[in-house]
Amino acid sequence: MKNNILISKFIKTIYSLPIVLIFIGSIFTSCGDKKKDSEENQEVEVAEVDVPAKVNELSQEEKDEGWKLLFDGKTTEGWRGYNKDSFPSQGWVVEDGAIKVQGTGSGEAGGPGDIIYDEQFKDFELTLEWKVSEGGNSGIFYLAQEIEGEPIYTSAPEMQILDNDKHPDARLGTDGNRQAGSLYDLIPAKPQNAKPVGEWNKISILVYRGTVVHNQNGENVVEYHLWTDKWKEMVKNSKFKDWENFLNAGGEDKQGFIGLQDHGDDVWFRNIKIKKL
Known part of the structure; x- marks a missing residue:
């Protein structure tokens, strides 16, 4: 009788053993999956870390695409005063x-002038x-002509730079067309x-x-077409109407030339690059 009981217990143990093994195996599998998930999550997090772009340098991709650096971050090489042979001796610095x-x-009065x-x-x-x-004003000129005795803005469209909150120009003009990013x-x-x-x-x-x-901060904010009838009509109805060089x-x-404006306020420029199309 005693032997029969022992045999019965042994048989139950044998039958229950796979269940125990399966349970133990599931624990290890679960732990392994969690570890794998953790490692995958960790890899994703590492991949999403942003690497800061280098300032005043061209990447290899930019070089391959034909970009040119107009400012090396250290010198004013390549720049000069408008209608001048050299860079201004004061008023413009590398900082x-x-x-x-x-x-x-004093606004535009008494400054070193545009470059x-x-x-x-x-x-x-x-x-x-x-x-x-704070309260600053400046601009970026393009297609500028160098005309003796005339300021740069009589021949060049201007992308406005402005403190929209403090400078009064933000409230002048029409429909905000003197605010930052505008065709001035x-x-x-x-x-x-x-x-x-x-x-x-x-x-x-x-x-x-x-x-x-x-384009300003990743969004196209102005689009227009030079030398068209629409352009001529727009200039005719503006403060530039008597400036033939601006019209053309x-x-x-x-x-023409790329220019940076001196409007009497502290303004900084960096990462200046150009690609010919």
Whole structure:
């Protein structure tokens, strides 16, 4: 009888053993899956870490695409004063990897004047970053002609740079066409997405066979077409109506200089790059 009981217990143990093994196996499998999931999650997190872009440098991809650096972050090589043979001796400096125009507190009066890059461009894409001081004002000129005795803005369209919150120009003009990113005094930047004072704004200006696009902080905000009937009508009804060189921006060869404006306020520029199209 006793032997029968022992045999019965032994048989039950044998039959229950697979269940125990399956249970133990599931524990190890679950742990393995969790470890695998954890490792996969960890890999995703590492992959999503952003690597900061280098300032005032061209990546290998940009070099391969034909981009040219217009500012090395250390010197003013390639730049000079508008209608001048050299770079201004004061008022413009290189500071913390940026070209900076130093404010005078007197608006456009008494400053060092505008600067240009000493090469003319026709069809191109220009990119750069800018930031402005409180209440600051400046601009980026393109297709500018150098005309003795005339300021740069009489021949060149301008992408506006502005502290939209403090500078009165933001409330002047028509429909916000003097706010940051706009074709100054002609076409407002929409959407208006300029960043606050002290933060870097990234812009691009594309010019191709008369088509012009302003992009500000990743969004196209202005598009227009030079030398068309619509362009002529728009200029005719603006403050630029008597400026023949402005109407014919780019001149006979439809090319010109890139310029940075001195408007009497602290403004910084960096990562200035251009690609001919």
